[in-house]
Amino acid sequence: MSENKEKNFEQLFRAHYKELHRYAFRYLGDSDGAEEVVQQVFLRLWEKDWEELIHTSLKAYLYRAIYNESMNALKKEQRKLKYQSYEQHRQEWEPAVDESSKDLDKKLRVALSGLPEKSRTVFELSRFQEMKYKDIAATLDLSIKTVEGHMSKALRHLRIELMDYLTLIIFYIIYIL
Numbered sequence: 001m002s003e004n005k006e007k008n009f010e011q012l013f014r015a016h017y018k019e020l021h022r023y024a025f026r027y028l029g030d031s032d033g034a035e036e037v038v039q040q041v042f043l044r045l046w047e048k049d050w051e052e053l054i055h056t057s058l059k060a061y062l063y064r065a066i067y068n069e070s071m072n073a074l075k076k077e078q079r080k081l082k083y084q085s086y087e088q089h090r091q092e093w094e095p096a097v098d099e100s101s102k103d104l105d106k107k108l109r110v111a112l113s114g115l116p117e118k119s120r121t122v123f124e125l126s127r128f129q130e131m132k133y134k135d136i137a138a139t140l141d142l143s144i145k146t147v148e149g150h151m152s153k154a155l156r157h158l159r160i161e162l163m164d165y166l167t168l169i170i171f172y173i174i175y176i177l
Helices: 002-028 031-047 058-113 117-127 133-140 144-161 163-176
Strands: none
Touching: 002 031, 002 058, 031 058, 058 117, 058 144, 117 133, 117 144, 133 144, 144 163
């Protein structure tokens, strides 16, 4: 039975390979890519019990499978090109962003030093140590409302001090992260 299945599969492959390759080539414009698509479709057929799987026209099934696989290959190629473009832009901008982020670090430290001690401590615990307001309040023996007030004061101060870096921060968030 297995030998008969292999023989039938080989006949199917030989009978339809060239026309399916031409069909895939129409979409992909690449002979190697078309060959890959056709082989992938036949591989899936082989892995499944293809004689039991297909209840409609075998030829229609193969053409639909080639079309779907070709569209998937095109989408994959588009994602690959988009990623390569992203990487190229990221590498072009990375040195400038690195230099600017060093400047931003310095400016942030200077801005933080201009805050009252409690506000600076609350900000650092919240943003750098990622503590929740409730935990900060317990650690510093303050009320949660007082912690919120210190954070508001710190954020307002930093917003004013770091206004020149707002564009860089937005760029960094959108393109780097």
